Amino acid sequence: MTRTITFNELRKIKDSLPDGSLSRIAQDLGVSIETVRNYFGGHNYKDGRSVGVHIEPGPDGGLVMLDDTSILDLALKYSQS
Numbered sequence: 325m326t327r328t329i330t331f332n333e334l335r336k337i338k339d340s341l342p343d344g345s346l347s348r349i350a351q352d353l354g355v356s357i358e359t360v361r362n363y364f365g366g367h368n369y370k371d372g373r374s375v376g377v378h379i380e381p382g383p384d385g386g387l388v389m390l391d392d393t394s395i396l397d398l399a400l401k402y403s404q405s
Contacts (some may be wrong), residue, residue: 325391325392326391326392326393327389327390327393327396328386328388328390329387329388329390330364330383330385330386330387331365331379331382331384331388332384332385332391333384333389334364334365334388334396335364335385337363337364337367337396337399337400337403338364338399340403341363341376341399341402341403342402342403344376345399345402346360346361347402348394348398348402349398349399349402352398353375353394353395353398360395362377363390363395364399367381368380377389377390377391377393383389388400
């Protein structure tokens with residue numbers, strides 16, 4: 325499932341996560357923590373992989389098109405815990 329949100333919204337979700345959530349998401353999905361960080365705007369492709377995030381410049385940090393919302397779905401779940 326694809327989804328489009330602003331980059332600032334994506335960063336706000338990341339910033340609202342309790343400590344340890346990025347590691348927990350990585351473990352739950354069987355990916356590296358750097359891959360999860362890349363999803364939220366990181367650029368470490370040596371230790372992590374690209375996860376289908378496409379950023380278009382624009383207001384509010386630009387638009388982010390997410391090809392797969394698995395990481396976002398878990399982040400939203402953990403931010404509400």
